[in-house]
């Protein structure tokens with residue numbers, strides 16, 4: 001992604017959940033809370049995300065977006081829905097699902 | 102273990118039905134609602150099991166982990182770990198899970214196991230799980246977890262029978278608690294536990310091929326970037342209109358009833374008993390009656406709030422408002438406490454315990470009293486119906502309801518403004534707090550629990566009318582009746598009373614904002630509770646004006662006050678810290694008098710300034 005201060009090079013399909021649009025479906029690759037716009041320390045942010053079920057391998061889908069700057073977002077994580085801001089969602093690295101026809 | 106003092110504790114992720122279980126086990130009526138973070142206190146209750154064991158059960162705030170990152174979660178952690186002062190460790194931990202949503206609770210179960218207390222897993226809401234076609238292999242799951250498992254439907258009659266039976270079986274055997282191995286889990290621990298939980302779910306739970314889409318479908322409208330906000334505005338608008346229009350017939354009935362009762366008492370008693378007559382008719386019936394008249398409105402506002410809470414809308418409203426609240430420097434979780442403050446600021450302030458950051462919590466506590474609580478409704482309604490014509494504008498909107506909506510909007514706007522100012526001056530460097538909230542599936546509100554909720558609130562309102570308000574009324578009546586006018590005195594007798602003296606002494610202070618001495622007198626007992634002011638005005642004017650005035654306090658006000666005074670008093674009530682209980686709760690929740698004093702002073706200053714502006718502006722515009 002352009003403008004990402006902490007680019008993820010390993011896989012071109014990997015993006016930060018905070019950058020994804022509504023309708024995005026994918027899988028969590030890992031958490032990387034080092035550079036986000038969040039006020040929480042990376043450690044604390046990662047801990048909270050894990051507590052809410054954001055762990056490697058979980059399926060995520062962005063269901064809804066807020067009105068102002070499309071923030072916050074409502075994310076389906078496996079079978080629960082979590083509302084969070086994009087700045088915190090930046091810590092979640094996701095891989096876009098391969099759409100199988 | 103002695104048979105007399107078995108202690109159970111209900112622990113689990115938020116919104117899994119712990120309080121519902123507590124209520125059906127103990128027959129209590131603690132608050133239940135469909136959003137995470139309803140319970141913020143430890144509540145204790147008792148019951149006797151079918152086999153005759155007497156048990157104490159604790160309902161605890163929901164938590165995702167024992168880490169204790171906010172005041173409510175700390176309570177749960179301390180109870181479970183036996184660190185809570187004056188509370189022994191539970192003999193049996195009932196870990197409550199939502200059977201449709203096991204991931205997060207199962208991870209908590211794994212964490213709880215390390216604490217080493219005897220434990221049983223309760224799969225609650227099994228009715229919803231079955232309806233959706235979720236099948237759970239209980240035996241398998243029980244084996245994997247090494248725990249007994251029982252299912253329950255907390256909200257249905259007989260839905261906890263099996264839980265009771267299994268609790269008896271469990272307690273019949275003796276259980277050794279092992280030493281606690283619990284340490285604050287690291288991220289790696291959490292991840293490992295989540296993987297283990299997911300593995301167990303994969304082996305023991307079969308999800309339906311077609312998932313529930315109703316919630317998603319409703320949300321696609323309710324959380325729509327544009328329609329979502331429109332719907333929220335419409336809901337609030339209808340709510341405040343309804344408070345006005347729907348309640349009207351019932352209120353008139355009550356009001357007529359009280360006048361008739363007053364008249365009846367007046368007629369029954371002999372003329373020579375004029376003092377008793379006056380006490381009963383002016384002090385008791387006009388005073389207390391003038392507050393009880395507002396019962397229909399209180400019922401309507403609570404009905405709306407309870408319906409929204411049970412349906413699952415509150416978390417959605419918080420989602421929609423997050424950016425707007427964030428712009429004012431508020432935490433995303435602040436919305437629900439603030440919306441609850443429409444009912445009463447006290448539960449609203451308590452509900453701020455779910456906010457993890459101290460400063461964010463404090464800001465929310467400071468502004469919660471600015472939200473228009475139900476005790477302001479009598480004051481607003483009285484003045485609005487006396488001064489605003491009940492005409493229809495734009496074809497369908499009741500003008501009085503519109504003014505009411507305006508007052509609510511003014512309360513919200515001022516709360517947001519105060520928060521923004523506080524953020525700017527007090528803690529400018531404080532970065533915005535994160536917002537993370539589970540959006541629960543919608544549930545159809547259950548008639549029964551709504552009815553109980555409304556009934557409880559109505560009872561509380563009447564209880565207050567019968568205690569605080571009644572005693573204040575007796576005081577007011579006394580102050581307004583004594584000393585009695587000397588023989589041959591001119592003008593109404595009240596002019597010679599203590600009330601008049603106090604009122605006249607205060608009047609110079611309040612004249613710049615357009616208040617007369619009668620209002621000054623009403624404001625003092627109005628400190629006990631806002632609606633007392635209405636009752637006090639009722640008493641003062643009915644003693645002053647005699648029989649006709651007792652009937653229709655509204656009409657008297659319309660004659661005696663200018664519009665400028667009326668507007669000024671309305672504005673005063675948006676801001677003024679006229680509620681002693683709220684101040685006391687602020688003191689308790691912030692752990693000291695400092696923030697209570699700050700709240701009192703800032704609200705008083707705001708009220709005076711705003712009323713001063715309103716009064717002078719209105720006069721300049723010639724509104725008499």
Ligand SMILES: Nc1nc2c(ncn2[C@@H]2O[C@H](COP(=O)(O)OP(=O)(O)OP(=O)(O)O)[C@@H](O)[C@H]2O)c(=O)[nH]1
Nearest residue numbers: 116117118119120121134138139140163226254255
């Ligand atoms: N259908 C169904 N609904 C339930 C059941 N148990 C609870 N509910 C509903 O689930 C919602 C949450 O219930 P609560 O008892 O408030 O949950 P809690 O665990 O105390 O929540 P917190 O205090 O926020 O942690 C409410 O809307 C209840 O009516 C159940 O067994 N079946």
Ligand SMILES: [Mg+2]
Nearest residue numbers: 119120139140
């Ligand atoms: Mg609860």
